[in-house]
Amino acid sequence: MMFSNRANRWWLLLFVSAYLISPAAFSEVTVITDPKFSMPIANVTAAVGRDATLTCVVHDLGAYKVAWLRVDTQTILTIQNHVITKNKRIGITYTEKKTWQLRIKDIRETDRGWYMCQINTDPMKSQMGYLDVVVPPDILDYPTSTDMVVREGSNVTLRCAAVGSPPPAIVWRREAGDNISLQDGEQGK
Template sequence: MRIFILLLVRYTCAFQAGALVEEEPKMPLFDKTTLNITAVAGETAILPCSVERKGDEHKIIWLNPRKTLISREDSRFIDDSRISVERPKVRDWNLMIREVRYNDSGEYMCQINTKPHVEIKRINLFVKVPPEILEYWTSTEIEVIEGTTVDLMCNATGVPIPVVTWYKQSNLLKGADQNDGGEESTLIGEVLILHNISRYCDGIYECNAENGVLPMATRKFEVTVLFPPEVDVPTKRIGQSIGKETILQCKVSASPQESIVWTKNGSALPQKYKYWTQLYDEGHHEKTLNLNIIDIDKDDFGYYTCEASNTLGRDSETMILYEYKIITQPRPRITTPPWRPSPRTSQDYDPNIITPHYYPGSRGQVGSVYYNYNSVAVSSWTNCDGVLIVTFVFVCFINQFSMG
């Protein structure tokens, strides 16, 4: 009997000890640290939630920022196929949001129903949105009359709020105001105002919206400034000879460029081979129209007018083409006075010196000298192109004697 009582007491103690163990089960290990998660719109956001020793009696639920039940365990309770509970590991109960949107931002809660109170892990989701420019505010092709005011609007959205910077044909626009450093400030803002716009202000304007989230948003505006024609004839008078050819030049600034013509004496030029024009594009708003006239005759001389017109007005300039006569003069006649050496007498004669002179009775014979009617005469010519030429002339004279 004593042995039976001892066994009964032993089993009773063991049963009570087991009962005590079952009454104190192990509690789940739940990370309750608050997290901040940042995601870009359109990408996938993962909100982590991890539990150790969860057990079957504890349940995991997810609540969205509006306190709506998203899921219980791994079952989804909302009609949004973008959202699901993913479990890459046994302890993980992560909430995955695909193609996340800005309105998905807010505080999410992962809860486990432990006793005596519910354990909560809070996760703040921040969704960044790339900049976007609203297209319906302003047209991208703008025509404006010179001297008026133009407003270019670049209304941009995004998270965080984007900064809008203005450029003109890839050059950063700067304003007249100056910052503390004394430099011109950059034109920043959603609206660009062009006061008293001139023809030199037209072109391509570009606004860039940036908020640190790629891609950057860009929009271009093509601004065309309209103004009436302005005609300039560089040369007001041109002279040319008959049978020659010439070119008359006319420069026109206008927007739009519609009509440029040459007229003569107020009438249209006849359609002849001798009149033909060439149009050159000299840059934005400027053109040159040349009138070529070949084989000029008397009918081609007169007043020529360059006329330009568009929807805003017209302008003209006139020039004159006149006959240029070439005056030919006879070639000048070059004369050299005759060389007349001083005569010498026979007493001055020196046989070692050749001195040409005229004989008083024979002045037509240049360079001859007669000495006492001898039969020899000497003639000398000096310095012909730097060469001294001496000629000896032998002359025989027959003295006529009267025969007695």
């Protein structure tokens, strides 16, 4: 019989020692181990409007409980399989009291930040994972220039403003794809 972890080997040694001293006085001993995280929470990147899942894997949970919290607001999101927050986009799934998945539906830019998986041991055990939210680029109507007609050789000022996360890079090109020479010597940026 193989005994893979330290607690089981200790129990076997105790059993053999007790049996050798007094076979009739043998009693079973239960060893309680503290829960532990088996791996770090992976950081997740999701686009606005999509769903995201942060996963926390805990071994030897026993009677302890797992909770998910939003770190920056110190909001308790879930405890065990119960959703505490009133945010209907938050959900929790778990398998075999081992893998706890915080699910956030319809991701918003405001969901970006750190999330904590916490075990209610004394002292408390926790680990964190980061949710990054990407926002597709969007060209702003103002102060972006509208169509212009100018004489060849004349100066013209063109403006383009865009938002997104990460911030978009703006590159200027002619319709044929050729670079535009700018006054400060840069090429189309």
